[in-house]
Amino acid sequence: MSTQTRSPSFRKALTGRSVGIRPPWSSEATIKSDCTSCSRCIDSCPEAILKPGPANTPVVDFSAGACTFCKACAEACPEPVFSSTDACPWTLAAQISDGCMLSIGIGCQLCTDVCDQSALRLDLRVRPVGRIAINQDACTGCGACLPLCPTDAITLGDYAHEG
Ligand code: SF4
Ligand code: SF4
Structure with missing residues (x-):
């Protein structure tokens, strides 16, 4: 995997979402309502692709690598931020x-x-x-x-x- 870094404008261009891409099985709504910014998901990601975003809530940084859908982030979260990992991780x-x-x-x-x-x-x-x-x-x-x-x-x- 390339270690090439990308600018903030590139990351914004990924989806047009102003705050960036949220971790798989989570959503902007559940992050807003239930994330306490504890960083457990960020610390648990073996690919190190989760970074602190707005108010230290998690966003995905694909310049650091790809998501393997290992579910570690969802399993580490103590709050109801992530939906069932049996479902599609994201759209x-x-x-x-x-x-x-x-x-x-x-x-x-x-x-x-x-x-x-x-x-x-x-x-x-x-x-x-x-x-x-x-x-x-x-x-x-x-x-x-x-x-x-x-x-x-x-x-x-x-x-x-x-x-
Ligand atoms: S599913 Fe695994 S690789 Fe993907 S963001 Fe979560 S912890 Fe990282
Ligand atoms: S699965 Fe989709 S995002 Fe992943 S490498 Fe293939 S085209 Fe790119």
Whole structure:
């Protein structure tokens, strides 16, 4: 995983959510109503991708790594902030903009190579160098692809996953 750091403006651009992405199985509403800023979720994350956000409440920093959905954050929280981990962790999926290198004719497959879900695929039917096709239903929103994109063309956005 890249250790490349990203600016605050990049993080805001991830979803357009002004405070950033909340941990899986949590929501802005439950963070606001029940989070005591105790940091147990942040301290428990083995990937170290949870950071203190507004009022020291947790936000995800994908520049530090990807979410493995290990559930450690949800299990560490003593308050009713996290919903059942049997459910879908969040409504996030990758989106790609025209800033992709392929859009200007430069070959690149960094994101397809890292995606364990095969949610990103190089569609070679699009000339001259192909285009990244995203299967948003297969995408878990893990964020592994985000820091690898040299042009910040991939973002995570809300998506209603099937099933
Ligand atoms: S599910 Fe695991 S990897 Fe993902 S944010 Fe929670 S503790 Fe970190
Ligand atoms: S967010 Fe994760 S699952 Fe989705 S396309 Fe990127 S690497 Fe694949």
